[in-house]
Amino acid sequence: MTLVPILLWSVLLLPATGAALSLVCPSVRTLLWTVRAGVVLTAAIALGCVWAVHDGSAVETAWSWLRLDALSAYHLAVMMLVFTLSSLYLPGYFGEEAKAGRFPRDRARRFGALWFGALAAMGLVLLSNNIGIMWVGIEATTLVTAFLICIHRTPASLEAMWKYLIICSVGVAFAFMGTLLAGAAAEHLHLEGAQMLLWSNLRENASRLDPALMKVAFLFLLVGYGTKAGLAPMHSWLPDAHSQAPGPVSALFSGFMLNASLYCIMRYLPLVDAATGHNGWGPRLVLLLGLVSIVVAAIFILFQTDLKRLLAYSSVEHMGIIAVGLGLGGPGILAALFHTLNHSLCKPMAFFAAGRLDQMYGTHDTARLSGCMRAAPLWGRALFGSLLAVIGVAPFAVFMSEFMILRAAAHNGAWWTLGIFLVGVGVVFIGVLRQAINIAWGEPVVAPKQEQAGPLDWVLAVAALGALLVLGLWFPESLADMLGRASNIVEGTP
Amino acid sequence: MNLSIDSVMLVLVVTNLLLLGLSQLRSCVHAVAVQGFALGLLPLLVRQSGPTAWTVMVVLVTIGLKGVVFPRLMLGALRDADVRREKRPAVGYTMSMVVGFIALAGAAWLSSRLPVFAGSPSTLAAPVSFFMIFVGLFIIVSRNHAVNQIVGYLVLENGVYVFGVVLLHELPLLVEMGVLLDAFAAVFVMGVAVYHINSEFDHLEVDQLDMLRG
Numbered sequence: 013m014t015l016v017p018i019l020l021w022s023v024l025l026l027p028a029t030g031a032a033l034s035l036v037c038p039s040v041r042t043l044l045w046t047v048r049a050g051v052v053l054t055a056a057i058a059l060g061c062v063w064a065v066h067d068g069s070a071v072e073t074a075w076s077w078l079r080l081d082a083l084s085a086y087h088l089a090v091m092m093l094v095f096t097l098s099s100l101y102l103p104g105y106f107g108e109e110a111k112a113g114r115f116p117r118d119r120a121r122r123f124g125a126l127w128f129g130a131l132a133a134m135g136l137v138l139l140s141n142n143i144g145i146m147w148v149g150i151e152a153t154t155l156v157t158a159f160l161i162c163i164h165r166t167p168a169s170l171e172a173m174w175k176y177l178i179i180c181s182v183g184v185a186f187a188f189m190g191t192l193l194a195g196a197a198a199e200h201l202h203l204e205g206a207q208m209l210l211w212s213n214l215r216e217n218a219s220r221l222d223p224a225l226m227k228v229a230f231l232f233l234l235v236g237y238g239t240k241a242g243l244a245p246m247h248s249w250l251p252d253a254h255s256q257a258p259g260p261v262s263a264l265f266s267g268f269m270l271n272a273s274l275y276c277i278m279r280y281l282p283l284v285d286a287a288t289g290h291n292g293w294g295p296r297l298v299l300l301l302g303l304v305s306i307v308v309a310a311i312f313i314l315f316q317t318d319l320k321r322l323l324a325y326s327s328v329e330h331m332g333i334i335a336v337g338l339g340l341g342g343p344g345i346l347a348a349l350f351h352t353l354n355h356s357l358c359k360p361m362a363f364f365a366a367g368r369l370d371q372m373y374g375t376h377d378t379a380r381l382s383g384c385m386r387a388a389p390l391w392g393r394a395l396f397g398s399l400l401a402v403i404g405v406a407p408f409a410v411f412m413s414e415f416m417i418l419r420a421a422a423h424n425g426a427w428w429t430l431g432i433f434l435v436g437v438g439v440v441f442i443g444v445l446r447q448a449i450n451i452a453w454g455e456p457v458v459a460p461k462q463e464q465a466g467p468l469d470w471v472l473a474v475a476a477l478g479a480l481l482v483l484g485l486w487f488p489e490s491l492a493d494m495l496g497r498a499s500n501i502v503e504g505t506p
Numbered sequence: 507m508n509l510s511i512d513s514v515m516l517v518l519v520v521t522n523l524l525l526l527g528l529s530q531l532r533s534c535v536h537a538v539a540v541q542g543f544a545l546g547l548l549p550l551l552v553r554q555s556g557p558t559a560w561t562v563m564v565v566l567v568t569i570g571l572k573g574v575v576f577p578r579l580m581l582g583a584l585r586d587a588d589v590r591r592e593k594r595p596a597v598g599y600t601m602s603m604v605v606g607f608i609a610l611a612g613a614a615w616l617s618s619r620l621p622v623f624a625g626s627p628s629t630l631a632a633p634v635s636f637f638m639i640f641v642g643l644f645i646i647v648s649r650n651h652a653v654n655q656i657v658g659y660l661v662l663e664n665g666v667y668v669f670g671v672v673l674l675h676e677l678p679l680l681v682e683m684g685v686l687l688d689a690f691a692a693v694f695v696m697g698v699a700v701y702h703i704n705s706e707f708d709h710l711e712v713d714q715l716d717m718l719r720g
Contacts, residue, residue, distance in 0.1 A: 036697050078702075144685075148685070151691075151692070152691070154692075155691050155692060155695045158695055158699070159695075162702070165702065165706070167707060167717065168717050170702055170703050170706055170707075171701070171715040171716075171717055171718055172644065173699060173716075174652070174699055174703060174712065175637065175701055175714060176719075177696060178646065178655055178659070178696075181692055181696075182643065182646060182659065182662060185642075185659070185662050185663055185666055188666050189639065189665075189669065192669055192670045192673075192674055193669075195674050196673060196674055199674065208674075214575065222621060223620055224619075224620060225620065225621065228620065251718075252718040255718070256718070275538045370545060402617060422622075484649055
């Protein structure tokens with residue numbers, strides 16, 4: 013057991029070291045190698061940590077300020093998956109950028125440092141037991157990733173960065189107010205100093221927290237972390253940031269940054285639910301935000317002509333779907349967590365393809381990309397495949413998790429939720445499919461550059477989409493156990 | 507003890523109302539600097555047990571950042587951009603003041619609805635904190651100049667800080683430091699963003715950043 017604390021520390025310190033190393037890399041090539049090696053190594057260590065708690069136990073270290081339980085272990089695994097996929101995709105993408113002279117050494121160094129920095133910050137969010145430090149992690153994520161949006165400094169990317177920075181900073185300040193109020197709700201328990209903000213302590217005394225203060229706290233937290241998670245109506249930064257950031261960065265944003273923020277909401281759900289005497293007030297709010305997100309995203313997707321904005325609104329929709337699952341409780345939470353994995357597998361893949369097609373066509377306007385399946389055998393197919401997966405075509409796993417959420421809604425007798433969910437997801441299905449068919453088989457409008465696809469790119473695409481297919485057909489028992497234990501934590505059952 | 511805390515609260519409210527009525531950007535920055543200074547003293551006034559080395563350090567760092575470093579950064583940005591005043595605020599200054607007074611009343615009502623904090627050294631802290639959060643938000647949405655938006659963000663941050671220091675006197679100082687560091691990083695990052703926006707667009711009017719829509 014003494015090894016695991018060291019592993020936990022390594023998950024945080026290794027990326028920090030990587031960030032420092034990136035700043036002194038002698039060439040773009042070595043930098044891309046450093047990033048790949050650093051991320052894969054961190055992933056291996058993280059896997060060790062996840063394994064250590066696979067029996068449902070929790071590991072604590074650093075005076076209980078760092079803690080890994082089933083919920084954080086599951087998110088840690090998803091995060092490392094997204095980071096590993098994205099880091100393996102980097103050389104292909106930035107190789108092309110470098111050829112076009114748009115990725116000089118200084119820019120590459122900055123990118124590497126920020127990439128590692130984002131990994132360390134998100135790791136801190138997941139591993140913190142102290143809700144104050146968890147907040148510091150989210151805030152750090154915002155600041156680090158702001159510069160990733162405008163790696164290529166254009167007027168549009170600066171505009172996107174400014175909106176991201178202001179809207180998310182305000183959101184995150186709200187989340188901090190919520191964190192303090194949650195601490196205030198525990199003040200009459202007379203916990204000592206730092207003990208007051210430890211999640212595990214709050215969890216133990218959840219039913220004795222002050223209900224009025226906890227309610228106000230949860231409102232602030234939901235608006236604050238919800239902003240960063242891209243839940244409507246606080247999502248306005250998201251399409252701009254996702255469409256202007258380079259492909260791998262958008263993949264990271266959609267694939268995990270949004271989830272890191274939802275994870276924080278998941279941590280507070282059992283607290284507010286127990287404090288309010290399990291009257292379902294907290295989950296109902298989350299459910300409502302989820303439904304609003306699905307509807308808003310559906311409306312915007314229907315009229316979207318920019319591929320990356322389309323994918324961004326689809327992320328708003330999927331965060332909404334996860335929120336709906338969380339709000340439904342019980343089997344819905346398990347489905348929501350499963351949906352997290354599925355979305356984090358297919359959305360980065362879609363952004364990978366969009367990024368490479370952008371390089372070939374010089375645009376992400378859907379009309380101009382038409383007929384790309386012929387011009388780009390790999391990335392065209394990868395895009396089409398991942399779009400199908402994103403909208404939940406059976407037998408991809410996204411379909412399975414959406415079906416599980418529907419079943420949970422039917423089980424609860426939540427017919428309004430079920431109806432709105434079906435209509436929203438149906439509209440998105442039609443809206444995206446219409447575009448996807450045109451993108452894949454339409455008459456070509458522009459003559460693109462030659463597609464460059466290495467063997468690693470093929471492996472990436474086949475592995476991600478293949479995994480989604482397999483998960484759609486076969487739900488492994490070990491995954492079910494892991495999801496069950498994680499969802500117990502969100503639900504507040506010991 | 508209470509009198510000194512309450513006079514700090516008074517300074518905070520007055521600077522907020524000033525911020526709502528001032529059109530000169532430099533004066534706005536000065537007002538937020540005064541606010542940072544007053545705010546920085548709070549940890550010293552709150553602790554009855556006498557100042558520890560940690561408290562003194564937090565006070566020095568807070569005053570240094572919120573009273574000196576941030577304002578200097580913003581004044582520098584204003585000098586570079588060569589602007590004096592907010593040209594077209596979305597809400598006029600008189601109207602802003604009216605909104606401010608309504609917000610003050612709203613904040614008092616809201617905090618009267620919340621349970622009284624046991625052993626809280628000041629009954630004014632909760633309403634003032636909510637008031638500052640609202641004013642910060644209002645400045646961000648109603649002003650178009652990038653520097654003014656940073657000022658709004660700082661007021662919002664300050665509001666949260668008041669809440670944390672006065673009402674949660676048990677707040678671990680390490681978390682306090684982390685928060686300060688974050689505020690510093692945020693303002694620094696915003697400062698860099700302002701620099702780039704200024705050199706790319708040749709102005710800092712945020713409402714004219716409207717390329718991305720839909």
